[in-house]
Amino acid sequence: MLEELKRQVLEANLELPKKNLVIYTWGNVSAIDREQGLVVIKPSGVPYEELRAEDLPVVDLDGNKVEGELNPSSDTATHLVLYKAFPEIGGVVHTHSPWCTKWAQAGRGISALGTTHADYFYGEIPCTRKLTPLEIASEYEKNTGEVIVETFKDLNPNFTPGVIVNNHGPFNWGKNPLKAVENAVIMEEIAKLAYYTQSLTPEIEPIDDQLLDKHFLRKHGKNAYYGQVQNVKN
Amino acid sequence: MLEELKRQVLEANLELPKKNLVIYTWGNVSAIDREQGLVVIKPSGVPYEELRAEDLPVVDLDGNKVEGELNPSSDTATHLVLYKAFPEIGGVVHTHSPWCTKWAQAGRGISALGTTHADYFYGEIPCTRKLTPLEIASEYEKNTGEVIVETFKDLNPNFTPGVIVNNHGPFNWGKNPLKAVENAVIMEEIAKLAYYTQSLTPEIEPIDDQLLDKHFLRKHGKNAYYGQVQNVKN
Amino acid sequence: MLEELKRQVLEANLELPKKNLVIYTWGNVSAIDREQGLVVIKPSGVPYEELRAEDLPVVDLDGNKVEGELNPSSDTATHLVLYKAFPEIGGVVHTHSPWCTKWAQAGRGISALGTTHADYFYGEIPCTRKLTPLEIASEYEKNTGEVIVETFKDLNPNFTPGVIVNNHGPFNWGKNPLKAVENAVIMEEIAKLAYYTQSLTPEIEPIDDQLLDKHFLRKHGKNAYYGQVQNVKN
Amino acid sequence: MLEELKRQVLEANLELPKKNLVIYTWGNVSAIDREQGLVVIKPSGVPYEELRAEDLPVVDLDGNKVEGELNPSSDTATHLVLYKAFPEIGGVVHTHSPWCTKWAQAGRGISALGTTHADYFYGEIPCTRKLTPLEIASEYEKNTGEVIVETFKDLNPNFTPGVIVNNHGPFNWGKNPLKAVENAVIMEEIAKLAYYTQSLTPEIEPIDDQLLDKHFLRKHGKNAYYGQVQNVKN
Numbered sequence: 001m002l003e004e005l006k007r008q009v010l011e012a013n014l015e016l017p018k019k020n021l022v023i024y025t026w027g028n029v030s031a032i033d034r035e036q037g038l039v040v041i042k043p044s045g046v047p048y049e050e051l052r053a054e055d056l057p058v059v060d061l062d063g064n065k066v067e068g069e070l071n072p073s074s075d076t077a078t079h080l081v082l083y084k085a086f087p088e089i090g091g092v093v094h095t096h097s098p099w100c101t102k103w104a105q106a107g108r109g110i111s112a113l114g115t116t117h118a119d120y121f122y123g124e125i126p127c128t129r130k131l132t133p134l135e136i137a138s139e140y141e142k143n144t145g146e147v148i149v150e151t152f153k154d155l156n157p158n159f160t161p162g163v164i165v166n167n168h169g170p171f172n173w174g175k176n177p178l179k180a181v182e183n184a185v186i187m188e189e190i191a192k193l194a195y196y197t198q199s200l201t202p203e204i205e206p207i208d209d210q211l212l213d214k215h216f217l218r219k220h221g222k223n224a225y226y227g228q229v230q231n232v233k234n
Numbered sequence: 235m236l237e238e239l240k241r242q243v244l245e246a247n248l249e250l251p252k253k254n255l256v257i258y259t260w261g262n263v264s265a266i267d268r269e270q271g272l273v274v275i276k277p278s279g280v281p282y283e284e285l286r287a288e289d290l291p292v293v294d295l296d297g298n299k300v301e302g303e304l305n306p307s308s309d310t311a312t313h314l315v316l317y318k319a320f321p322e323i324g325g326v327v328h329t330h331s332p333w334c335t336k337w338a339q340a341g342r343g344i345s346a347l348g349t350t351h352a353d354y355f356y357g358e359i360p361c362t363r364k365l366t367p368l369e370i371a372s373e374y375e376k377n378t379g380e381v382i383v384e385t386f387k388d389l390n391p392n393f394t395p396g397v398i399v400n401n402h403g404p405f406n407w408g409k410n411p412l413k414a415v416e417n418a419v420i421m422e423e424i425a426k427l428a429y430y431t432q433s434l435t436p437e438i439e440p441i442d443d444q445l446l447d448k449h450f451l452r453k454h455g456k457n458a459y460y461g462q463v464q465n466v467k468n
Numbered sequence: 469m470l471e472e473l474k475r476q477v478l479e480a481n482l483e484l485p486k487k488n489l490v491i492y493t494w495g496n497v498s499a500i501d502r503e504q505g506l507v508v509i510k511p512s513g514v515p516y517e518e519l520r521a522e523d524l525p526v527v528d529l530d531g532n533k534v535e536g537e538l539n540p541s542s543d544t545a546t547h548l549v550l551y552k553a554f555p556e557i558g559g560v561v562h563t564h565s566p567w568c569t570k571w572a573q574a575g576r577g578i579s580a581l582g583t584t585h586a587d588y589f590y591g592e593i594p595c596t597r598k599l600t601p602l603e604i605a606s607e608y609e610k611n612t613g614e615v616i617v618e619t620f621k622d623l624n625p626n627f628t629p630g631v632i633v634n635n636h637g638p639f640n641w642g643k644n645p646l647k648a649v650e651n652a653v654i655m656e657e658i659a660k661l662a663y664y665t666q667s668l669t670p671e672i673e674p675i676d677d678q679l680l681d682k683h684f685l686r687k688h689g690k691n692a693y694y695g696q697v698q699n700v701k702n
Numbered sequence: 703m704l705e706e707l708k709r710q711v712l713e714a715n716l717e718l719p720k721k722n723l724v725i726y727t728w729g730n731v732s733a734i735d736r737e738q739g740l741v742v743i744k745p746s747g748v749p750y751e752e753l754r755a756e757d758l759p760v761v762d763l764d765g766n767k768v769e770g771e772l773n774p775s776s777d778t779a780t781h782l783v784l785y786k787a788f789p790e791i792g793g794v795v796h797t798h799s800p801w802c803t804k805w806a807q808a809g810r811g812i813s814a815l816g817t818t819h820a821d822y823f824y825g826e827i828p829c830t831r832k833l834t835p836l837e838i839a840s841e842y843e844k845n846t847g848e849v850i851v852e853t854f855k856d857l858n859p860n861f862t863p864g865v866i867v868n869n870h871g872p873f874n875w876g877k878n879p880l881k882a883v884e885n886a887v888i889m890e891e892i893a894k895l896a897y898y899t900q901s902l903t904p905e906i907e908p909i910d911d912q913l914l915d916k917h918f919l920r921k922h923g924k925n926a927y928y929g930q931v932q933n934v935k936n
Contacts, residue, residue, distance in 0.1 A: 045695030189332070
């Protein structure tokens with residue numbers, strides 16, 4: 001079942017080492033079939049070079065495995081919360097990519113400091129609050145998803161396709177798994193730029209709203225004029 | 235038309251990912267035919283590996299497309315302003331290369347801190363002022379060009395073949411598109427050196443004028459003695 | 469003798485340049501045959517590309533060479549102290565990998581600042597005290613081992629599979645030589661993350677014990693649920 | 703003439719881009735035939751991939767070209783001063799390698815902060831004073847050599863095989879051109895380590911003399927025991 005989606009999930013997972021977002025097995029990508037309510041996800045702890053599309057586990061939105069021999073990623077519960085809360089996303093990716101992880105360990109969100117950021121993220125990339133000891137002790141991975149959703153209560157996840165999880169690392173999403181990974185690559189680049197910008201000018205302020213609007217909307221708004229056809233990226 | 239110029243513009247665009255100045259489609263190179271007043275430029279949003287010389291759009295200096303199916307780069311208006319204001323340049327390049335973009339986001343120019351800088355840039359690489367909300371709201375890309383020209387009102391663009399656009403990233407130019415990209419590669423390296431120099435010695439001062447003159451002029455002046463033949467680089 | 473162990477030691481040594489832990493001959497891996505009390509180790513100063521399994525020297529736990537033409541690594545005495553003090557380890561690696569060496573030169577241990585750290589190291593990666601002039605003057609390499617053991621008097625080396633040797637660089641270990649190198653690669657990555665985290669937030673505190681426990685134990689405890697089979701990594 | 707020496711100089715120059723010490727033509731290596739008093743050096747401004755052994759210019763110690771069509775490196779006069787002042791060196795290399803150039807631009811020498819440094823450099827890597835306007839105006843490249851020699855008036859160039867030239871970049875030397883380049887690669891690594899060490903612990907002090915002696919002498923002294931045969935590296 002879901003052969004085409006599995007192929008996409010495989011391809012998106014293989015992007016992670018290619019784009020230098022992971023070493024060893026430090027990341028996982030999933031995708032959802034919205035009609036069937038089923039999620040294909042990387043199996044836990046399997047090296048990318050051994051992944052085969054037909055081995056990718058399939059789970060339902062309650063986390064029950066409906067196909068596959070292998071255990072799904074230990075982060076599966078986080079992915080499922082995101083699919084349930086953000087109805088327009090089709091793919092989710094989690095890694096420990098270095099630059100985003102540095103911001104995560106510092107417990108800080110990433111302000112919009114330039115047009116590179118504004119081209120893809122419509123304002124600050126937020127950092128979640130820390131989980132409480134209770135949230136860690138029980139259903140940790142599910143609670144990781146919940147704290148992301150809580151962070152987005154006043155944010156549009158289609159306009160801010162990623163988050164920094166405090167003490168941990170980044171999650172990204174998109175309309176499909178490859179787009180989710182593209183957003184992860186770009187957020188990693190933005191995290192790097194922001195680190196050095198703040199180091200050069202510690203009291204740096206976010207760019208003005210006009211410039212943020214201009215760059216985000218020339219790529220993503222209904223009057224977007226970047227590229228060859230009107231497209232909305234997320 | 236302009237087959238040879240298109241070939242050069244293609245080659246120069248392909249240098250961008252090779253020299254690690256861009257990821258995805260984060261940069262564009264153009265070149266001008268001064269006799270005909272026509273500019274060949276990268277099409278908007280097309281991946282470098284899909285570019286073909288014959289597909290490169292041609293525009294006149296007012297921005298009217300005179301050849302090609304594809305939309306020209308969304309930054310075309312900026313390139314055109316530079317060609318009109320700087321009569322000796324033959325190629326223009328814009329990227330979001332990481333080190334220059336960090337300085338751009340910090341809103342800072344790059345002082346001449348060593349002979350590497352002096353070999354190519356005759357003094358500080360300036361940073362533009364920020365655009366006003368009005369300049370952003372209307373004709374944003376054209377105004378980006380205008381603020382660069384304003385920054386160079388007392389500077390010789392042939393001796394300072396690049397600029398940091400505030401909040402945004404670098405523009406470079408040269409006598410042809412490949413030379414423009416070479417200047418971009420070198421400015422990226424200089425931006426990196428300057429970051430770490432300032433971190434080691436925060437109160438660092440620019441090098442003395444004598445040393446600046448010596449290095450710039452041994453490569454670029456009329457008595458240049460670097461290399462195998464007298465050449466003026468810009 | 470020990471052909472299979474020599475093959476493993478060769479493979480583990482070849483990982484060092486592949487994973488960018490060394491330049492030139494700046495690192496060495498060994499492994500122990502616990503039954504025979506014999507250690508296979510890289511020969512001193514031999515480039516990795518010239519190493520052959522059959523040339524690897526074998527020494528006993530007193531440092532006497534029992535096989536091989538080549539001199540064992542000048543750091544052999546340090547390895548031997550670790551094998552004697554840490555009975556469960558099967559492989560040891562020493563390098564001058566850049567990020568760990570920076571912390572070593574700064575004389576600082578690496579606090580657990582995020583879940584990446586907690587996935588592999590159960591708390592701070594300690595830094596040894598400096599050796600005294602006397603400890604340097606006589607039996608320097610042996611004393612380097614002794615100061616590591618002293619540092620671990622209240623630590624479980626299986627839960628903290630590495631150390632920063634003051635002024636010098638990292639040592640890592642594991643149940644076999646490849647696992648030791650994997651721990652070295654991961655410690656290098658953690659050292660990099662920690663540097664930037666502290667730069668972003670100088671007053672950063674270690675993560676809470678609950679989060680440390682959660683991540684370390686989901687991978688390493690007896691109720692570990694990461695991966696495809698229950699496994700204890702060290 | 704000097705075919706074997708030309709072959710070595712070619713090989714050493716080709717190491718520069720391979721080891722990431724240069725971009726474009728930002729470095730040059732030379733070697734001396736002490737018996738004949740002749741120096742083979744890279745021609746000025748020629749890309750490494752176009753270099754051929756038979757095209758390398760030969761100059762005498764007064765800088766007169768005795769063979770070759772091409773102009774020798776514009777830095778030739780600096781090389782010649784070093785060969786005359788340091789009688790045991792056989793090769794010289796100058797680059798704008800990034801980490802050493804950062805220290806040069808900051809006008810700072812590199813203290814011995816760890817055993818990696820002590821393995822190759824017997825104490826601080828010094829930074830020259832700045833040249834005076836007069837020294838820049840006339841015979842600049844020769845004066846660059848003179849200020850290096852002045853910096854070494856109380857130093858043994860065989861024990862400190864490199865220097866930081868203020869505002870400029872590194873020079874290195876060795877018993878032959880390949881060894882000179884090896885020293886340049888190592889000094890670049892040490893410069894990187896030192897930058898981050900100082901950032902982690904700004905008030906860092908050099909390592910104790912005992913540790914400096916131990917590491918330098920176990921590799922370079924007459925009782926050296928590193929490697930497979932007694933060797934003195936410089």
